[in-house]
Amino acid sequence: MAENRRQSDSLAYVTARGDGQPDAWTQEAGPRGGQRLTEVAEVIPPQDVAAALRLAPGESAIVRRRSILLDGEVIELADSYYPAAIARGTPLAEQRKIKGGAPTILAELGHRPRHVVEDLELRQATEFERETLALPQGATILALLRTTSTEDGSPFEVQFMVMKAPRRLHYEIEVD
Numbered sequence: 001m002a003e004n005r006r007q008s009d010s011l012a013y014v015t016a017r018g019d020g021q022p023d024a025w026t027q028e029a030g031p032r033g034g035q036r037l038t039e040v041a042e043v044i045p046p047q048d049v050a051a052a053l054r055l056a057p058g059e060s061a062i063v064r065r066r067s068i069l070l071d072g073e074v075i076e077l078a079d080s081y082y083p084a085a086i087a088r089g090t091p092l093a094e095q096r097k098i099k100g101g102a103p104t105i106l107a108e109l110g111h112r113p114r115h116v117v118e119d120l121e122l123r124q125a126t127e128f129e130r131e132t133l134a135l136p137q138g139a140t141i142l143a144l145l146r147t148t149s150t151e152d153g154s155p156f157e158v159q160f161m162v163m164k165a166p167r168r169l170h171y172e173i174e175v176d
Helices: 024-032 047-053 102-108 127-133
Strands: 005-007 033-043 061-070 073-083 115-124 140-149 155-164 168-170
Touching: 047 061, 047 073, 047 140, 047 155, 073 102, 073 127, 102 155, 127 155
Parallel strands: 005 168
Antiparallel strands: 033 061, 061 073, 073 155, 115 140, 140 155
């Protein structure tokens, strides 16, 4: 199980990076890690995402779908959603990688994280998740829904991640 342990700092994944710094995953995983951008589109998001973003019924969002790699193997599926009113016409809506990651663009647009909520669920993988993550029938996954909001409580990003299990996530929170 040691190879499934990963210590991660969630704050790094929602914070803007400095000039020339890589995105948080690239920095964390080093040369063993990578990611493949599989889709960028304007969509009507799933109900739980729309609710987390406080979107009106039928209101669209921009989604950036990625496959997260470790040693060339897909270990996670990560979909990031942004209200279309925030992301439309920005690099968030373009089919290309973003230098420093999405938090850097969001900060440039005036959306700085102040409050982050993460909901974690262990469940059986769907057929799509099993195929994409190369899991056997009946396998379980960890699903993480992360909502990031500004100082005034306005949500501006929802990330939905599906990770191979077994996995051990370690969280540390510093309180000022």
